[in-house]
């Protein structure tokens with residue numbers, strides 16, 4: 578740290594992203610990216626003519642992309658917000674709606690605690706239940722911002738729409754942010770509740786199910802007033818936060834929604850294959866509704882398995898936090914990748930037996 582750093586940030590603990598090795602020799606199952614390329618329409622839409630236009634600023638209102646999203650999801654453009662990845666939206670939501678503090682599960686997306694610390698939002702972390710699930714009742718009547726990833730990460734477990742509705746009813750004077758980064762892999766979106774609850778903010782992303790992690794595109798649905806609050810913060814920091822090429826890629830992606838739906842179906846099939854194969858090897862596998870599984874074995878320590886896999890060219894995500902350090906989070910890739918993963922795990926277990 579330099580001697581110039583503002584004191585209020587001196588103790589900040591930044592988020593640690595998953596490893597992004599520069600060489601491509603790993604089977605990369607550690608950051609929940611899609612194994613499939615963006616749809617053909619995206620590849621042709623981002624062309625030389627569009628590159629030439631990079632001399633011009635992009636549309637800060639994302640007018641066309643916003644209209645397309647509104648149409649596809651059956652809401653008004655005024656209910657849609659777009660940003661540089663959903664991380665950007667979470668950041669702004671903590672700023673905008675965290676005035677009375679925030680409550681979220683103790684084991685969830687690691688960025689929540691970082692944003693809380695960054696903006697001086699008082700954070701309360703509620704432990705997961707013994708089965709790693711979330712008891713919605715514990716988040717009711719808290720009088721602060723509620724943030725829940727549904728499905729949750731890194732467990733992959735989801736809560737019901739009834740539970741989401743209970744959170745909305747019992748925290749009527751605060752925003753309930755439902756982070757649906759993984760909803761397209763078999764989860765149920767709470768978007769239909771938006772008509773009845775003006776305190777709901779639904780956050781989604783093009784990073785996972787729509788194969789655009791590197792383009793950085795997140796979106797949110799909320800009441801007109803809630804979206805206007807996010808816009809105010811955006812126009813106070815970086816109005817051009819969704820760049821020209823990303824807007825074009827996003828529009829093209831929405832025009833080929835069926836391609837992505839089919840990819841999600843394949844991921845769900847591969848998830849079933851992977852979970853079944855891991856269970857056959859004696860693993861405990863949580864019932865994931867996301868594009869990853871969270872699994873542990875009694876036969877090998879979680880970190881040891883992570884390191885052994887890495888040595889053999891397979892990258893998964895391990896968290897050192899005590900409650901979950903026996904687990905690994907394994908992104909669901911292509912069928913070939915998952916077969917290689919299972920073979921490698923079998924080899925490791927045989928060798929230590």
Ligand SMILES: *Cc1c(COP(=O)(O)O)cnc(C)c1O
Pocket residue numbers: 609661662663664665686726730756758781782783784790793794795
């Ligand atoms: C991946 C992820 C995000 C961030 O997605 P980006 O749109 O790439 O910023 C947000 N929330 C959860 C729970 C995630 O897993």
